[in-house]
Amino acid sequence: xxxxxxxxxxxxxxxxxxxxxxxxxxxxxxxxxxxxxxxxxxxxxxxxxxxxxxxxxxxxxxxxxxxxxxxxxxxxxxxxxxxxxxxxxxxxxxxxxxxxxxxxxxxxxxxxxxxxxxxxxxxxxxxxxxxxxxxxxxxxxxxxxxxxxxxxxxxxxxxxxxxxxxxxxxxxxxxxxxxxxxxxxxxxxxxxxxxxxxxxxxxxxxxxxxxxxxxxxxxxxxxxxxxxxxxxxxxxxxxxxxxxxxxxxxxxx
Ligand SMILES: NC(=O)c1ccc[n+]([C@@H]2O[C@H](COP(=O)([O-])OP(=O)(O)OC[C@H]3O[C@@H](n4cnc5c(N)ncnc54)[C@H](O)[C@@H]3O)[C@@H](O)[C@H]2O)c1
Numbered sequence: 001x002x003x004x005x006x007x008x009x010x011x012x013x014x015x016x017x018x019x020x021x022x023x024x025x026x027x028x029x030x031x032x033x034x035x036x037x038x039x040x041x042x043x044x045x046x047x048x049x050x051x052x053x054x055x056x057x058x059x060x061x062x063x064x065x066x067x068x069x070x071x072x073x074x075x076x077x078x079x080x081x082x083x084x085x086x087x088x089x090x091x092x093x094x095x096x097x098x099x100x101x102x103x104x105x106x107x108x109x110x111x112x113x114x115x116x117x118x119x120x121x122x123x124x125x126x127x128x129x130x131x132x133x134x135x136x137x138x139x140x141x142x143x144x145x146x147x148x149x150x151x152x153x154x155x156x157x158x159x160x161x162x163x164x165x166x167x168x169x170x171x172x173x174x175x176x177x178x179x180x181x182x183x184x185x186x187x188x189x190x191x192x193x194x195x196x197x198x199x200x201x202x203x204x205x206x207x208x209x210x211x212x213x214x215x216x217x218x219x220x221x222x223x224x225x226x227x228x229x230x231x232x233x234x235x236x237x238x239x240x241x242x243x244x245x246x247x248x249x250x251x252x253x
């Protein structure tokens with residue numbers, strides 16, 4: 001059991017996958033958690049898991065790429081749970097294609113959800129963190145930040161998340177706020193299941209093939225990422241800031 005005192009955390013994209021596991025983990029660490037996703041009703045399962053274990057959670061519908069929705073969502077969380085002092089920018093989408101086939105919309109959608117979304121959410125939450133003299137921001141990057149065929153939009157966004165994180169760390173450190181990034185490798189979620197479908201493979205075969213390329217010989221689970229996020233959001237991690245932690249079952253060269 002962590003010694004973290006109860007604080008309010010917002011996890012974006014928390015209806016499922018890595019975000020859901022992270023919301024559940026932060027609740028287990030003693031946070032009251034705003035479970036934020038595009039559709040409020042889609043957050044019900046995550047909220048139920050948290051409350052069944054005695055935690056506090058609030059479902060919040062919000063498109064993180066929409067400035068007005070973000071402002072309203074953060075205001076609602078502040079009113080109903082308290083000032084958010086922990087933020088996990090996890091919401092994400094894929095629009096994979098080779099460069100020559102990639103549409104303007106594929107590019108813009110990925111930039112808007114990952115980068116604009118993290119920017120809007122961080123800007124809306126930082127004033128509460130500055131007032132409190134305490135904050136923890138964790139941004140989801142990816143091993144794709146190092147470059148990945150068919151993901152020129154996603155790779156650029158996820159590399160962008162790393163520069164964004166380091167700059168937040170420099171600007172906000174004097175207010176007791178840390179910012180770090182977790183960069184997952186292959187994690188079994190709906191996102192990677194959709195990729196398997198797109199390339200015409202069964203998900204089990206796709207995971208087995210991926211596992212052969214990973215030093216620990218398995219793909220990751222959402223809880224593997226939640227565990228890394230929980231390290232960065234812990235009060236005791238206050239001297240760790242501006243870092244990118246690859247969580248990929250091995251080094252990525
Ligand atoms: N799964 C992997 O292998 C992997 C690897 C590296 C990085 N990541 C990153 O981890 C994060 C979570 O990935 P996942 O695999 O759990 O994905 P997922 O597709 O299972 O879940 C993503 C969630 O984000 C939500 N979302 C999408 N657009 C949104 C928006 N505009 N506003 C609010 N919510 C929105 C979706 O509704 C969904 O619930 C993403 O940022 C992803 O890029 C995943």
